[in-house]
Amino acid sequence: xxxxxxxxxxxxxxxxxxxxxxxxxxxxxxxxxxxxxxxxxxxxxxxxxxxxxxxxxxxxxxxxxxxxxxxxxxxxxxxxxxxxxxxxxxxxxxxxxxxxxxxxxxxxxxxxxxxxxxxxxxxxxxxxxxxxxxxxxxxxxxxxxxxxxxxxxxxxxxxxxxxxxxxxxxxxxxxxxxxxxxxxxxxxxxxxxxxxxxxxxxxxxxxxxxxxxxxxxxxxxxxxxxxxxxxxxxxxxxxxxxxxxxxxxxxxxxxxxxxxxxxxxxxxxxxxxxxxxxxxxxxxxxxxxxxxxxxxxxxxxxxxxxxxxxxxxxxxxxxxxxxxxxxxxxxxxxxxxxxxxxxxxxxxxxxxxxxxxxxxxxxxxxxxxxxxxxxxxxxxxxxxxxxxxxxxxxxxxxxxxxxxxxxxxxxxxxxxxxxxxxxxxxxxxxxxxxxxxxxxxxxxxxxxxxxxxxxxxxxxxxxxxxxxxxxxxxxxxxxxxxxxxxxxxxxxxxxxxxxxxxxxxxxxxxxxxxxxxxxxxxxxxxxxxxxxxxxxxxxxxxxxxxxxxxxxxxxxxxxxxxxxxxxxxxxxxxxxxxxxxxxxxxxxxxxxxxxxxxxxxxxxxxxxxxxxxxxxxxxxxxxxxxxxxxxxxxxxxxxxxxxxxxxxxxxxxxxxxxxxxxxxxxxxxxxxxxxxxxxxxxxxxxxxxxxxxxxxxxxxxxxxxxxxxxxxxxxxxxxxxxxxxxxxxxxxxxxxxxxxxxxxxxxxxxxxxxxxxxxxx
Numbered sequence: 001x002x003x004x005x006x007x008x009x010x011x012x013x014x015x016x017x018x019x020x021x022x023x024x025x026x027x028x029x030x031x032x033x034x035x036x037x038x039x040x041x042x043x044x045x046x047x048x049x050x051x052x053x054x055x056x057x058x059x060x061x062x063x064x065x066x067x068x069x070x071x072x073x074x075x076x077x078x079x080x081x082x083x084x085x086x087x088x089x090x091x092x093x094x095x096x097x098x099x100x101x102x103x104x105x106x107x108x109x110x111x112x113x114x115x116x117x118x119x120x121x122x123x124x125x126x127x128x129x130x131x132x133x134x135x136x137x138x139x140x141x142x143x144x145x146x147x148x149x150x151x152x153x154x155x156x157x158x159x160x161x162x163x164x165x166x167x168x169x170x171x172x173x174x175x176x177x178x179x180x181x182x183x184x185x186x187x188x189x190x191x192x193x194x195x196x197x198x199x200x201x202x203x204x205x206x207x208x209x210x211x212x213x214x215x216x217x218x219x220x221x222x223x224x225x226x227x228x229x230x231x232x233x234x235x236x237x238x239x240x241x242x243x244x245x246x247x248x249x250x251x252x253x254x255x256x257x258x259x260x261x262x263x264x265x266x267x268x269x270x271x272x273x274x275x276x277x278x279x280x281x282x283x284x285x286x287x288x289x290x291x292x293x294x295x296x297x298x299x300x301x302x303x304x305x306x307x308x309x310x311x312x313x314x315x316x317x318x319x320x321x322x323x324x325x326x327x328x329x330x331x332x333x334x335x336x337x338x339x340x341x342x343x344x345x346x347x348x349x350x351x352x353x354x355x356x357x358x359x360x361x362x363x364x365x366x367x368x369x370x371x372x373x374x375x376x377x378x379x380x381x382x383x384x385x386x387x388x389x390x391x392x393x394x395x396x397x398x399x400x401x402x403x404x405x406x407x408x409x410x411x412x413x414x415x416x417x418x419x420x421x422x423x424x425x426x427x428x429x430x431x432x433x434x435x436x437x438x439x440x441x442x443x444x445x446x447x448x449x450x451x452x453x454x455x456x457x458x459x460x461x462x463x464x465x466x467x468x469x470x471x472x473x474x475x476x477x478x479x480x481x482x483x484x485x486x487x488x489x490x491x492x493x494x495x496x497x498x499x500x501x502x503x504x505x506x507x508x509x510x511x512x513x514x515x516x517x518x519x520x521x522x523x524x525x526x527x528x529x530x531x532x533x534x535x536x537x538x539x540x541x542x543x544x545x546x547x548x549x550x551x552x553x554x555x556x557x558x559x560x561x562x563x564x565x566x567x568x569x570x571x572x573x574x575x576x577x578x579x580x581x582x583x584x585x586x587x588x589x590x591x592x593x594x595x596x597x598x599x600x601x602x603x604x605x606x607x608x609x610x611x612x613x614x615x616x617x618x619x620x621x622x623x624x625x626x627x628x629x630x631x632x633x634x635x636x637x638x639x640x641x642x643x644x645x646x647x648x649x650x651x652x653x654x655x656x657x658x659x660x661x662x663x664x665x666x667x668x669x670x671x672x673x674x675x676x677x678x679x680x681x682x683x684x685x686x687x688x689x690x691x692x693x694x695x696x697x698x699x700x701x702x703x704x705x706x707x708x709x710x711x712x713x714x715x716x717x718x719x720x721x722x723x724x725x726x727x728x729x730x731x732x733x734x735x736x737x738x739x740x741x742x743x744x745x746x747x748x749x750x751x752x753x754x755x756x757x758x759x760x761x
Contacts, residue, residue, distance in 0.1 A: 001032060003139040008036070008076060008110050013136055016063060016079075016101060016111040020119045022143040027175040029141065030114060033078045038112060042173050043081035050164030051183050054085060056097060063106045075109035081173040084148060087117030090189025094121050102133060116172075117192055119144040148172065149193035151180040151206055158228040159203045180206075200224040207235050213271055216290045222264050229265075241269035249277050253326045256296055267292045280312070281319035299323055300335040308348035321351050329356050336360050343367045352381040358540035365418045366535055383543045386475035388414060391467075392705050394698055394736060395488045397443060405438070406467070406488070406650065407705075413647055414468050417536055417575040427580075427627070430645060434614040434625030439649045442490035445503055445568065448653045452487075456563040458556060459511035461504050462549060463497060464518035464641060466572030467652050469546060470736075476547065478738045480554040483659040486652055486736045493618025494598035495571035495641045495648045503568060510562065516545045521573050521639035522595070528638045530578050538638045557658050567654040573639040574647045580627040586612060587631055588622065594642025596629025598622060616644055625649075664691045665732050665740040668715070673749040676723040684746045685719040687711070694734040701730045701744070722746055 007017045021029050034040060041062060046054035059082070086094035098118065102125055115122060119140065126133050150168065153161040161180035162168045168181040187194060197203045200223035201215045207230055218226070226240065233239035244251055248269040255266035270277065270286055277283040282299070289298045303320050306313050324332065332354045339346045339360075347364050350357045361381045364373050377385040390411045393403040412426055470486060477484045492499050497518075504513060520526040520538050528538040553565040577597070586592075588610065589602040598621045605622070614626035624630070625644035641648045668687040675682035688697065688708060697708035697716045708716035722728065725748040732740040 001029075003135055004033070004036075004112060007112070007136065010136070011108055014105050014107065015137055016104060016106060016113050018102070018113050018115055018122055018138040020083075020115045020122055020138070020140045020144050022116065022119075022141065022145045023147055023175075023177055024143045024145075025141055026114075026116055030078070030080070030175070033112060033114065036076075038076045038078040038110075041077045041079050042170065043079070043085050044166050044169040044173060047164075047166035047169070050166050051185065053165065053185060054081075054169065056082075060101060060104060063101075063104055063109060063111045076112075077109070078112045078114055080114055081169045082113055083115030083118045084172040084192070085169055086121075087148075087191040088150070088187045088194070090187070091121060091191060092189070094118050094191065095124065098122065098125055102129075102137075116144075117146050117148055121191075146177070147193070148177050149179070149195070150187075150190075151178075152194065152196040153180050153182050153203065154197060154199075155182045155184075157197065157200055157203050157224065158231050159197070159207065160231065200227045203227050204230060207231070208237060211237065213268065214290055217268065217271060218264060218292060222261060222292070225261050226265065226268070237272065241265065241272065244269040247276075247278075248273060249279055249282055252282070252323055256299065256323075257327070264292045267295050279319045279323065281316040282323060284312075284316065296327075296331065297334070300327070300331060301338050303349050304335075304339050304341065304346075308345060313348070317349075321353065324351075325353060327354075329354050332356050344372070347373055347376045348380075350376075350380060352383065355540060355544065357381075358384070358544070359537040362418065362537055362539050363535050366420050370415075370419060383472070383476075383547060384540070387469065387472040387539070387543055388418065389471035389475050390703055391471035391474055392698070392700055392703075392733075393467075393470075393488065394696070394705070394733070395486065396696075398488050399441075402438065402441065402488075406646070409646055410468050410470075413576065414471075417468070417539065420534065420536055420579060422576055422580060430576075431614065431626050433646060434644070437616055437625060437644070439490045439644070439646060442488060442650065445489045445491065445500065445570075445651065445653065448487045448489045449503055449566075449568065452566065452653075452655065453564075454509065454566070457509060458553075458562040458565050459504070459507045459509065460549065460553065460565055460567050461511070461513040462517055462546075462567055462569055463513065463515045464521055464571060464573050464639075465546075465567070465569035465652065466647050467650050468572070468647060469542075470652055472543065472546060473550065473652075473654065474736055474738065476550050477656065477659075480550065481659045481661075482550075482554055482557065483657045484736050485655040487654075489651050489653055491569075491571040491649050491651050493616065493623045493644055493649070494594065494621045495623075495643065496594055496598075497570050499619055500570035503570075514545075514549060517542060518573075520545065522637045522641070524637070526637060530636070530638050534579075536575060536638070553656050557656065563657065565656040567652070567656065569651040569653070571641050572648045572651055573641040574627070574643065574645050575639045576647070577627040577640050577643065577645060578636050578638060582628050585628045586615070586624070590622075590630075591632030592630030593621075593633055595636035595640045596631065596633040597624055597640055597643035597648070599630040599632070618644075659737065660692050662691050663694070663734065663737075663739040665689065665694075665742060667742055667744065672744060672746050674723045674725065674746050675749040676725075677750065681723055682749060683720050684722040684744065685717065686744065688716045688718055688732065688742075690714055690716070690739070694739065696733075696735045698733045698735075699730045699742070700733065701728050720744075724748075 004019060007013060043054045043059060046059045086097055098121055126138055153159045161182045162171060163182055165183045165185050168179055171179050197206055200220060204211055204223060204227050229240045244266055248266060255263055274283060274286045285298045285302050288302060289295050303316060306316055333356045336356050339349050343364060350360055352358055358381060361377060361384055374388060393406040416422055520541055556562055556565060588599050590600040592599045601617060601620050601622050615622045615624050623644045666689055668689050672684050672686050674684040693713040698705050699718055706718055706720050708718045710716055725746050728744040730742050730744055731738055732742060
């Protein structure tokens with residue numbers, strides 16, 4: 001500072017003194033100059049308003065003795081902010097102005113220019129005029145480096161920044177290094193480090209350099225709101241996303257629906273914690289998702305691109321199920337449509353959580369190998385798998401012949417309903433049965449009900465419940481711990497509610513009627529129409545209805561609101577009669593009713609006068625037992641009743657009670673042998689032990705039933721027709737209740753004897 005002191009005391013130098021400093025010493029040197037009594041003149045004061053460049057001509061004019069302070073004989077000033085402002089203006093302007101100022105005549109005044117940011121330009125001036133612009137007029141301090149930098153911020157962003165160029169220069173005059181400013185002035189050639197924030201996202205990156213998310217994660221309005229929140233939180237991002245908790249994935253169902261700023265902010269919270277997400281499927285979705293607009297869709301659809309053979313698939317599938325559990329049907333419908341790209345793969349991506357997916361399972365039976373769909377339904381849509389379970393009819397009042405016929409008939413019927421087609425040989429069987437009318441050998445509904453113990457029984461009438469659903473009901477009751485006893489009866493002809501509702505009117509105890517199944521099948525309110533949709537998609541909703549009814553029954557029994565729930569149907573329904581699309585084949589003198597399945601018996605009717613080999617009479621009606629229609633009635637919606645096909649006329653009456661909690665069964669014999677040789681044929685036989693007493697034991701092996709002979713209350717003897725060695729899986733039933741599963745290991749008797757002989761040597 002000796003050079004400065006000499007300058008101040010040497011009036012022979014008639015020009016300003018250039019004092020060049022850096023960031024490290026600026027504040028101390030400025031203070032020292034003020035202590036020496038120099039008056040501060042600020043460049044910022046030369047700005048006409050907040051965002052107007054300083055008038056340097058006016059500033060330079062103040063260097064004149066007369067203009068500095070007319071009341072003082074000691075005119076000493078220090079000019080602040082000039083170096084920083086000229087550095088912002090760029091090298092050319094700075095060089096021109098400094099050249100002008102260097103030779104400015106100041107009379108007796110002493111003017112010290114405190115420069116920061118233009119040291120190289122001043123050195124350039126000095127080298128060009130070293131004789132006159134020497135140590136008497138310029139001093140470079142030990143440190144002249146500066147890291148001063150300025151960020152220009154748009155006026156519409158809520159970022160902390162100086163308002164205008166005047167405030168910016170004032171801050172620089174006070175020694176600040178890093179500054180932000182909202183200004184319309186452009187400094188394209190600045191010697192200082194400058195940057196311009198062009199968006200809210202740029203502002204966030206400036207405010208929080210560790211913020212690494214891509215700008216495509218949000219739009220300008222979202223980033224603007226985020227920047228405002230970040231400003232309020234003093235740059236602490238954790239505070240901004242604090243409401244979503246330390247594990248935001250736990251709140252996904254709350255925030256995934258919607259497009260508000262809060263929904264987007266939740267997405268950002270997840271992205272920020274992407275590596276900490278426990279749900280691996282969600283983590284995968286976040287990895288492949290940049291834009292919030294794709295987030296919900298990717299949660300649904302990302303699974304589509306993952307092959308079911310991928311080692312990640314099973315875990316992804318289960319974790320995705322949790323994430324989409326509460327999404328709307330319309331959201332999932334869009335996924336289902338996208339998922340159809342490859343039917344062979346699409347079946348693995350569906351769940352049973354939404355009706356639209358359950359319908360898609362049904363639809364896939366018509367598009368890919370039925371066994372592939374069936375195998376997948378066993379784990380992904382168990383209700384449909386339960387429906388296709390082969391129910392073995394076992395009503396002793398019906399007899400073995402009809403039990404066997406019904407078992408095979410209705411198993412084929414269900415598969416044709418699902419596959420939406422008719423086998424020619426099945427159609428031939430239907431027409432043969434239409435002539436035989438074997439259903440007349442069954443008891444009536446009233447006969448069955450009259451023989452049932454009705455003590456503390458709740459009657460539940462399910463309109464249009466056919467025996468096709470007995471496999472489903474049997475499996476569901478096993479899952480729910482309900483014991484069932486199934487009776488098979490015939491509905492009165494024609495199979496319409498008006499003819500078959502007497503049981504309900506006669507019931508004196510608790511009762512309820514449920515018409516949902518009937519509405520789905522053939523009423524417009526059901527929402528299904530074969531003319532618009534050929535596939536049996538209504539089946540999914542039929543299973544939903546029955547599932548809810550059985551759950552209600554199970555709850556009533558568990559709460560001991562009754563000891564028994566008696567499910568009764570008035571008639572069944574035929575899907576195949578609808579898909580057969582047999583035109584109105586039969587003419588009579590009366591109009592067809594119930595989609596032509598029956599009509600009023602014409603006056604003076606005589607079978608010899610009409611060619612109606614598949615029609616029978618009942619209660620004043622002619623009723624068709626094949627899949628034809630009488631003229632004069634509209635086609636059915638998706639299923640039909642009123643006729644006398646087996647699926648319309650054969651009905652179930654089901655007793656539900658709480659199951660015995662301990663029905664464990666096991667095979668007594670350690671070794672079971674059989675002999676396949678014709679001369680010495682010996683089928684496998686064994687003894688079954690049960691912890692609790694069983695009444696009507698039947699085992700089913702590969703779909704074939706084998707009745708058991710009772711030995712005592714805990715033991716039953718079963719003789720099979722199996723003569724080949726092997727391992728056989730069997731289901732054990734007590735009546736209609738599945739009470740256990742056993743594995744029968746059959747060894748060849750011939751092989752055992754040979755082994756015994758060989759062991760002698």
